[in-house]
Amino acid sequence: MAINTHKEFDQIFREKLQNNEVMPPESVWAGIEASGLAGTATTTSNWRWWAAASVLVLFISASAYIYFNNGESASNINLQNNPSQQLINSSNQQTQLEPNELNPSAIVEEKSIVGSIEPILVNTSTNQILETSEDLAVIEKMVFEENVLEVEDEKDLQIEAQAEEVVKPVRLETPQKMSQTGEEFSIEENITVQSILKQEDSKHASRAGRDFFDDDAIDDITLGHRNEKYWVLGIEFSPEWVTIPDNSNNIKSYGLDFSARYQLSKLFFETGLGLAFSKDNGDYDVDYQEALFKGSYEDVYDVTFEIVNGQEVPTYFTKTVNVYDTIDRVSISENENKYAYLNIPINFGYYTKLGDKFSFYAKAGINTSFKIYQDIPVPVISGENVTVIKVTPRYYNRTDWHMQAQLNVGLNYHVTDQFLFGLEPNIRYYVKSLVENNPSGNPYGLGVKIGFKYILK
Amino acid sequence: MIYCIWKYISIFTKINADYKSPMQEDQLIKKVLDGDGRAQKAFYQKFAPKMYGVALRFARDRDEANDILQEGFVKVFTYLSSYKGSGSLEGWIRRTVVNTAINYYKKNAKHQSYSDLDTVMIFEKSQDVSALDQMSASELLEHINKLPDGYRTVFNLNIIDGYTHKEIGEMLDISENTSKSQLSRARAYLQKRIVRK
Numbered sequence: 001m002a003i004n005t006h007k008e009f010d011q012i013f014r015e016k017l018q019n020n021e022v023m024p025p026e027s028v029w030a031g032i033e034a035s036g037l038a039g040t041a042t043t044t045s046n047w048r049w050w051a052a053a054s055v056l057v058l059f060i061s062a063s064a065y066i067y068f069n070n071g072e073s074a075s076n077i078n079l080q081n082n083p084s085q086q087l088i089n090s091s092n093q094q095t096q097l098e099p100n101e102l103n104p105s106a107i108v109e110e111k112s113i114v115g116s117i118e119p120i121l122v123n124t125s126t127n128q129i130l131e132t133s134e135d136l137a138v139i140e141k142m143v144f145e146e147n148v149l150e151v152e153d154e155k156d157l158q159i160e161a162q163a164e165e166v167v168k169p170v171r172l173e174t175p176q177k178m179s180q181t182g183e184e185f186s187i188e189e190n191i192t193v194q195s196i197l198k199q200e201d202s203k204h205a206s207r208a209g210r211d212f213f214d215d216d217a218i219d220d221i222t223l224g225h226r227n228e229k230y231w232v233l234g235i236e237f238s239p240e241w242v243t244i245p246d247n248s249n250n251i252k253s254y255g256l257d258f259s260a261r262y263q264l265s266k267l268f269f270e271t272g273l274g275l276a277f278s279k280d281n282g283d284y285d286v287d288y289q290e291a292l293f294k295g296s297y298e299d300v301y302d303v304t305f306e307i308v309n310g311q312e313v314p315t316y317f318t319k320t321v322n323v324y325d326t327i328d329r330v331s332i333s334e335n336e337n338k339y340a341y342l343n344i345p346i347n348f349g350y351y352t353k354l355g356d357k358f359s360f361y362a363k364a365g366i367n368t369s370f371k372i373y374q375d376i377p378v379p380v381i382s383g384e385n386v387t388v389i390k391v392t393p394r395y396y397n398r399t400d401w402h403m404q405a406q407l408n409v410g411l412n413y414h415v416t417d418q419f420l421f422g423l424e425p426n427i428r429y430y431v432k433s434l435v436e437n438n439p440s441g442n443p444y445g446l447g448v449k450i451g452f453k454y455i456l457k
Numbered sequence: 458m459i460y461c462i463w464k465y466i467s468i469f470t471k472i473n474a475d476y477k478s479p480m481q482e483d484q485l486i487k488k489v490l491d492g493d494g495r496a497q498k499a500f501y502q503k504f505a506p507k508m509y510g511v512a513l514r515f516a517r518d519r520d521e522a523n524d525i526l527q528e529g530f531v532k533v534f535t536y537l538s539s540y541k542g543s544g545s546l547e548g549w550i551r552r553t554v555v556n557t558a559i560n561y562y563k564k565n566a567k568h569q570s571y572s573d574l575d576t577v578m579i580f581e582k583s584q585d586v587s588a589l590d591q592m593s594a595s596e597l598l599e600h601i602n603k604l605p606d607g608y609r610t611v612f613n614l615n616i617i618d619g620y621t622h623k624e625i626g627e628m629l630d631i632s633e634n635t636s637k638s639q640l641s642r643a644r645a646y647l648q649k650r651i652v653r654k
Contacts, residue, residue, distance in 0.1 A: 029505075
């Protein structure tokens with residue numbers, strides 16, 4: 001088909017493009033919502049804050065729960081391991097427990113008390129002390145019944161199943177050294193009960209999930225560091241990769257952080273100061289016009305006439321005019337923008353030792369960053385007779401400050417008792433974005449901290 | 458239990474059907490004006506593909522088209538209450554998007570007076586551009602996107618959207634003659650590129 005007229009040319013464009021439909025990217029709708037569209041916009045912008053806050057609250061709650069649970073366990077453990085310091089209040093001993101109220105699944109532990117020949121039985125799940133003579137009789141009866149069941153073991157499997165639910169009450173063979181002061185009774189030692197408890201737990205597969213938080217297990221894992229308070233100072237190198245949704249211009253950042261952590265048993269509070277250097281592609285689209293010299297002509301700007309010898313003689317006043325052809329051009333000016341930030345983190349976390357050489361921790365909090373320096377090169381177009389028409393940055397301008405909600409998990413290698421080497425991956429969500437006018441959503445960051453820590457004790 | 462599941466599916470299906478079936482425009486507008494988020498999205502999904510086609514014609518690239526579409530729809534949602542139903546809703550939205558594109562052009566581009574002698578001459582020489590007819594919409598768009606801003610805007614407004622040179626002059630704050638000359642240069646520019654290809 002040959003196009004001889006404008007009409008045909010125009011018609012083709014009109015037919016093909018007038019009702020042309022193209023699916024827009026999802027980011028456009030996200031941008032519309034974020035731009036203040038009623039209803040959904042508010043919801044969208046708020047949920048991110050709520051999500052970040054929820055994660056933080058959840059983490060702190062979980063840490064607190066674990067901490068306080070351990071606190072309760074600690075008192076039981078100390079009761080067994082540090083007998084000289086742990087006392088059982090005599091008022092507890094007054095608690096009466098009827099034989100028929102005995103919980104058959106309860107683990108029964110035997111204690112010896114100074115001044116009493118009769119052993120006292122302690123229900124570890126309630127810390128109630130069983131009355132000596134009557135309870136012993138009941139317990140002896142239970143032991144007897146169980147022995148009977150064991151004898152009938154092979155005969156009746158159903159009876160065996162019932163017997164499994166009855167935990168063996170055990171009598172301490174020999175009362176240990178005892179003392180009594182006023183209304184308080186001091187328990188000196190109870191090694192046998194410990195070993196029996198371990199045996200009992202190992203028999204019950206259903207308790208396997210409890211073992212990690214079991215008092216003994218915690219004691220073994222933490223090597224006696226559970227109730228300590230001390231400071232930990234750290235210096236860490238922290239590269240980070242920040243992704244801005246719907247923008248290929250990812251940001252790389254490198255930081256040096258100094259941290260101070262106050263360790264309170266298994267929980268800790270951490271703050272510090274950091275310096276981060278960040279850079280991104282500072283590319284520009286540059287629209288410019290280049291004037292190409294085409295030639296020149298003499299422009300007559302004035303003419304005067306004089307009468308010479310009776311004839312009119314014109315005088316032409318001219319000037320040379322150069323003619324240029326202007327060509328629209330677009331160029332991409334490639335630059336690299338550099339920024340420096342001062343970081344102030346505030347974190348709360350949970351810490352636990354893993355054997356002799358390793359420890360694990362998790363922490364969450366916020367990090368506030370203030371821009372203290374930036375270097376943004378101006379785009380340059382080379383060539384003669386060039387006029388820059390428009391410069392459009394391809395990057396987002398940075399905000400003066402930004403804030404991230406962060407979640408970090410870390411593993412320390414204990415080089416010595418006080419000197420640690422740590423590796424700490426982290427994820428961040430920028431609750432206050434580090435770039436301006438970013439309709440597609442706030443950035444996410446993925447980073448790692450590598451460095452050393454020193455325990456001040 | 459089964460009844461509950463069935464009831465839930467029924468309600469869910471009905472809700473989806475409400476927004477996906479050709480709902481009465483006035484009902485949809487009412488829901489959008491009431492701030493119903495689902496209706497707003499349904500409204501957007503109904504008109505966005507066609508409007509994105511418009512935005513792509515006026516923009517230099519997809520990023521710019523995204524901006525125009527986004528800004529255009531924000532205006533549509535903001536001023537939807539002023540739509541009185543006198544003309545077609547699609548036409549009203551289209552005008553809003555076109556105006557957004559023009560504002561975008563005015564804001565970002567400095568008007569230039571082009572004196573491209575070469576292109577005028579080439580236009581006169583161009584006779585055979587049969588390849589044009591075989592091109593897809595996206596290929597044509599590609600060529601339009603490469604036009605200088607002023608040429609592209611005038612070409613779109615006049616040739617595709619049907620505005621007169623007088624209207625274009627008022628919209629772009631240029632004279633009627635400038636609009637005409639930019640259009641002929643746009644044609645020449647396109648023919649030159651298409652013939653070369």
